[in-house]
Amino acid sequence: MEVIVSSKPLVAMLCALFGAILVSLSGKNPNIRESWSVAAAVCMFGVIASMVPEVMAGNVYKYQLFDMLPGLSLTFRADAFSMIFAIVASFLWILAAFYSMGYMRGLLEHAQTRFNTCFALSLFGAIGVAFADNIFTLYLFYEIVSICTYPLVAHHQDEEGYSGARKYIVYLTTTAKGLLLPAMILIYVLTGSLDFADNIHTGIIPVGVNGVVVTILYICFLIGFAKNGVMPVHNWLPGAMVAPTPVSALLHAVAVVKVGVFSTTRVMLYVFGTDQMSALGLGVPTAYFVSFTIITASIIALTKDNLKARLAYSTVSQLSYIILGVALLTPNGIEGGLVHIANHAFSKITLFFCAGAIYVATRKKTISEMSGLGRTMPFTFAAFGIASLSMIGAPPVAGFVTKWKLLVGAMEMETHSIGILLVLLASTLLNAAYFAPVTYRAFFGKRPEGETYEGIKEAPLSMVIPLMIAAIISVIIGIYPDFMMTFVNMVTQ
Amino acid sequence: MDFLILHDGWLPILSILMILPLAGAFLLFVIPGENFQKYWALGVTILTAAVSLPLYYSFDPTTHNYQFGEHHSWIPALNVNYTLGIDGISLLLVLMTTLLMPLCVLCSWRYITTKVRAFMFCLLLIESTMLGVFMALDFVFFYIVWEATLIPMFFLIGVWGGERKIYASIKFFLYTLAGSVLMLVAIIALYFNTDPHTFSIPLLMGQGYSSIFQKWVFVAFFLAFAIKVPMFPFHTWLPAAHVQAPTAGSVILASVLLKMGTYGFLRFCLPITPAASVTFTPYILWLSVAGILYGGFTALAQSDMKKLIAYSSVGHMGFITLGIFVLNPNGMEGALLQMINHGITTGALFLCVGIIYERTHTRELALNAGVGMYMPVYVTFLAFFSLSSLAFPGTNSFIGEFMILAGGFAKSKLIATCAIPGAILAAAYMLRMLQKVIWGGTENPIHTGLSDLNTREIVTLAPLLLLVFWIGLAPKPFINVMHASVAHLLEQVIGMQTGIAPMANVLLP
Incomplete structure (x- = not known):
């Protein structure tokens, strides 16, 4: 492994930051404003893509921006682990930029400049998290994401928007300040540094630290990163x-x-x-802890008729797969968990894009209103069907790769493999139970009485094309998972 | 006099710094016209700031001795001297004072409409006395300037304040005076207990006084400074004074006058009565935690923006006293840095409240809801300063709070953990204020016709914003000057060898 000192990770982030500034300055001309969004997304993806060859060769990009205190610095790194997230997020931003253009204009939404600015700033934060080289940098950008997404959640500025956004910010800042901050400081006191280790085995906590302290720190991080949607701190997400x-x-x-x-x-x-x-036996309890979320969120999803709410609980459930995989602590388990970051992203964004396209085309939000709509909007619902297969974990779509790896990972465990296998099995059945009916009803269900879907056609192309692309990629990375698996394998090696 | 490094050359820079605003204040009486008087005050404060800047560059960070020293005999019969000098503890406070004063003049430009000459006189006078407090190394002179800061502040609140200005100014004066009297007793007791009798502050340090004597002196000093800080439960004068004071008064009060209390702990309590300090440490730490939580909860309940920030100060100052009394390098340097940070951030927040008050004539959150639509530049500044106040990573307060809590965790995990809710509360009340001001609710008061910031206001706020990020991202230039003095102070208190090595061995069970 070679360390390449280069500002490329920073440049990638600055694309989003400058994009946000330019967007905010060109509010008077929507076309120029939106082209800044797209340009920033493309530039960011380009810079990140340019780092792929070196990272694939096993090298790591590093760049220290500010050295604040001994052991506390603002430093970025691009390694295989960061690339999994960075590539996915930056690529999907391009699709989302086009899609949101269609959506926001299609609905004549207000305050589109603020919307696009905050959107770009959120990506700035997200990529900063991907490229963080130490806990402080991670924490900084994690908080930037929290703050910059508040205006997006509260976008409609009605009672519902404000209360959802209040819940959102209260959950996220309370957990960050109350758990992450003390855990970070305690690690600094214990080790004198906050830098991440170079591999996944050793960690940075010195030998001899009391196991109870380490366990408490671990729990602080697991719950403190409330954006991971693990119950009991998941409630911000549906809100x-x-x-x-x-x-x-x-x-x-x-x-x-x-x-x-x-x-x-x-x-x-x-x-x-x-x-x-x-050594501390943290893996199995974590696996069971998040299994609770996987199962419970799936059951709640079953009860939701509002399509976006169902997707929200599906997200809560699916996110825990990622943590579950890593908590198995076996190579295949970790790989399965990490590759799901990419697989879930492509499939879930397809599902949300579809929900938005349906809303723009029909103003319908609930699943029961969508019976028979598939014949009217075939492309959208076909994409929805493909993405649901991925969520369920059926071949040949992306989610299958995850499920396969997770199952193998669970079998590799010395103990408790039966328990984890049962969780995976049960959750797969539940996934099928809440996703399959949506597509089925859309194509084969009876139209509601008196509903002719007259005048309804597919949403604008700027929405349908991105969602089709996302769906197709879900299939491609299911059939050819090698690209993402390369990075994932490099992490576990 | 081996503790004092006399100034180079023939210019006594510290005396000049004190005399400049003083002379400027008296010359105001021969300057005609309110506009000229404003420009004059601005010029004098800018000149003072400019003169103070070389202090940083000529400062020698490798020694803990007092630099730029001056020493003249004043009343030989009583061994009273005029001794000035600054070290790593006072340097940044001096610089912060001189840099804030031009901003105080600028923010009063339109706010003060009556008796402009007298107002500017008070501002310049208080600058001179505040600088004296941070420079004095002889107790008699120190006591004089310490008391002298009260008088201009009394008038700033009492003459240009809000509706209940008389009540607030008298409350402020009596509280602080009560503390000062105790301090005077302590000073005289110290004088007679030292042989030869002396008022020299550095000479009174490390005298090995008896344990019981130390305790009495400590308590007297502690009460004086705890009222000034103000520590819970001695804080009740603060919200009243802040709410009634004009903007410049609030800024000076929050940014500089409160720091005189924590400066007192560092300069007098710890080195003069080290044994008593160590004895009382646990109580003070818990009192700090109480202040942090009390300030946070109370700030959360406020509907008046100024009161909210005033109570947030109680919480923030709790963090500072916590950092001082954990008695380790991280905590103490963090506290010292946080004193500067609080000056910058809270000062800026008071400026922001002043700006909105000039426009809407109210400080009620509900009545100022939703101004973000009309004043985007203003709310951008307000957002950054609020984030700084809640210790958002990347801003100045984060570094200070991080160091204080690192010191806290090294001292006692229990106490540091108890202070953490204070950090959550800070986020809660600041984001609540920010949400109200920028967005409001579904139905906001009508604000059409509100003008956004003008150039003067942007110029007032911009330097503070710069400092917020400068200290937040590159704090080393600010911390490096403290090392030697803080290490020496800790050695005086507990004979601890310092260094920034990881404190793992302290914590590992």
């Missing part, structure tokens, strides 16, 4: 679904929640390390 759909799509299926699980897994692997986690 935040009052936001416009592109926000739900990009932020609550990709950026925000992935910031949460990415941070959680980054800290699990690079601060505590698999050795220490095995």
